[in-house]
Amino acid sequence: MKLYDAEISGNCYKVRLMCALLGLELELTPINLGAGENRGDDYLAVNPRGQIPTLVDGDAVIWESQAILTHLARTRAPEWLPEETGALVEVMQWLAVAENECLYGMARARAALKLGRPWDVEQSQALGRAGLEVLDGRLAANDWLAAGRPTIADIACYPYVALAPEGDLPLAPYRAVAAWMGRIEALPGYVAMSGLTRAADLA
Numbered sequence: 001m002k003l004y005d006a007e008i009s010g011n012c013y014k015v016r017l018m019c020a021l022l023g024l025e026l027e028l029t030p031i032n033l034g035a036g037e038n039r040g041d042d043y044l045a046v047n048p049r050g051q052i053p054t055l056v057d058g059d060a061v062i063w064e065s066q067a068i069l070t071h072l073a074r075t076r077a078p079e080w081l082p083e084e085t086g087a088l089v090e091v092m093q094w095l096a097v098a099e100n101e102c103l104y105g106m107a108r109a110r111a112a113l114k115l116g117r118p119w120d121v122e123q124s125q126a127l128g129r130a131g132l133e134v135l136d137g138r139l140a141a142n143d144w145l146a147a148g149r150p151t152i153a154d155i156a157c158y159p160y161v162a163l164a165p166e167g168d169l170p171l172a173p174y175r176a177v178a179a180w181m182g183r184i185e186a187l188p189g190y191v192a193m194s195g196l197t198r199a200a201d202l203a
C-alpha cells in the first residue's frame with residue numbers, strides 16, 4: 001500500500017499508526033505542503049481536495065483519514081470496526097469528535113502556533129479544550145472510546161490529542177485522557193511521531 005504522507009501531519013500519522021498496529025507495510029510518498037505539491041496537477045489527480053493523507057491500496061484510492069481507517073479495518077482487521085449497531089454508532093460519534101474538536105480545535109491551534117497557518121488561535125484552543133473535556137468525561141468511565149475495546153475511534157482521536165501541547169493546550173488537567181494515551185501507547189506495534197506528548201510525560 002502507498003501513503004501520500006507528511007511526517008509532521010497528525011492526519012497522516014493516524015494511518016501510519018494504524019498500519020503499524022496491524023503489522024501492515026506502507027510505502028511512504030512524501031508530499032511537500034510548504035512547496036504546494038498538494039496543489040499540483042499530479043497530486044490533484046489522486047485527491048481532488050489537495051489534502052493528505054491519501055492511501056492507494058491496489059485499485060482503491062482513498063482520501064480522508066477516517067475513511068482510510070475504515071478501509072483498513074474493513075479489509076484487514078474487522079475487530080477494529082464493530083458491526084453491531086450500538087457499538088458502530090459509538091465509533092461514528094467519536095470519529096465525529098476526531099473530525100471536529102480534534103481537527104478544527106487541537107490541530108488548528110497547533111498549525112497556527114507551529115506552522116504559522118492562518119487559523120484563529122484562541123477560537124481553535126477553545127474548541128480543543130471543549131474536545132478534551134468531552135474525551136476526559138468519556139474516558140473517566142471507559143478504557144476505550146467505543147465498544148469497550150480499541151477501535152478506529154481511538155486511533156482517529158489520539159494523534160491530535162497527543163500533539164495538543166504544541167498548540168499550547170496542556171494535557172495535565174485531563175487525567176483520564178492521559179491514562180488512555182498510556183493504553184494506546186502500550187498496544188503491540190505502537191509507533192510515535194515527532195512532537196507527541198506521551199503518557200509518561202504526564203505522570
Ligand SMILES: N[C@@H](CCC(=O)N[C@@H](CS)C(=O)NCC(=O)O)C(=O)O
Nearest residue numbers: 009010011050051052053064065066
Ligand atoms: N479531514 C481530512 C483533513 C486532512 C488535512 O487537513 N490534511 C492537511 C495536512 S494535516 C492538508 O493536507 N493540508 C493542506 C491543505 O489543506 O491545503 C482528513 O482527515 O484526512
